[in-house]
Amino acid sequence: METMRERVVFWYGCNAVRHGDIIHSAIELLRAVGIDSDPAGGPAYCCGTSKDGNLAAAAGMAARTVEKFNAAGRDTVVTWCPSCHRHAGTFMTGVNTAKFGVSHITEILHTRRHLLVPLLTHRLDRRVVLHKHSGFHEVDAYPLIADLLRLIPGLELVVTDYSAPGHMCSAVSAVPAALKDVVRRSAELCRAHDSDTLVTAFHSCQRLLCGLATTDGIKVVNYVNLLVEAMGMKPPADEYAEWKNAGSEAAIREKIGEERIAKIGAEFFAQQVLPELRKLPEK
């Protein structure tokens, strides 16, 4: 089956920038299925969903982002973040006129998965557990991701009945006891299924769970990196996870390097970045 190449905006959102590896792998996968992308993200492309307490800011952010996407002139904006996707389908386009359609990356990759099949040549002989949430009701993303992962030779995918509340872990983090339960259940599921790898769908799950490598010996990996690895490519390093699992402040500093720390300011790094990296998942 021949599929035409297409050019889209790939809108990866704000908080996903903590995981440059995920964004780079996602771009690679889009390319593999015939889609060239204009990546866009970070605060300059915020949807405004985090500003429920300040509708003036939310309105400005949404209007500016829709305006930029309209100016980009692409028919489709491909989303990564479930919060952005939700906000785009409601508050953003309920108020602003969008000259583009919105699709989630899981829908795009799944629809074009026949193009991935011949590329997934590298065996990944491991058993992995899919980490799920119930809240992304706009797109039934997990069955799509499961279908994609089942294309990987050698990979044994475990899909359980457990779905954590929220649409991703960051939503649950507002209720710390609930997040602890999600962390505990996720680790238990891996142990119960004799798996040392938990697969995440979204960036904030990756962010909040990747420390399981330190606390429980469980590797946490995003599905896009598994697909890229199965294409025989070396996935970009999950630096955020490497930093979080470095074990000490000195080791984190060494891994990041003084040059990069200086780029964001030593004081800001110490006060705002380091505490996040030192925080491990709690059960």
Add this chain to the structure above:
Amino acid sequence: MESETEQLIAYVERNIERTLADCTTCGKCFDACPMTEYSAALNGKTGPEVVAGIRSLLAGDGGTPAALEWTRVCTQSARCIPACPENVNPMLMMRLSRITALGSTGGPALLPDGKRDPNFFRRINAFSALQFSDAELAAWQR
């Protein structure tokens, strides 16, 4: 012509109006919620009772402590959506409740805004700078 903010507030108000018109206060959304177990204050509360408080909040009448608490612990699990016999989208109802409780529609702020962190976006930019090249930052994030 309405400003962007006025348009967004009007959108929120239209959705509140529709929610108030369609919701019958049956409480099935509350019963389906996986988050209520994380709040002692919601222990023993009934769905109709708490949802009546949500309706009061949305109507601008201040709500009830239980309604505010349910709003606080909502994580957008979406399990309320299929539970609703009136197709209200209770998850959106709870988002509107949060927006109202934060004082964004002109009423008093009844819940603290946990996301009002002056370093929220600065941290995002910092992680960007740590992981993306200058060329990527210029092309993708400006």
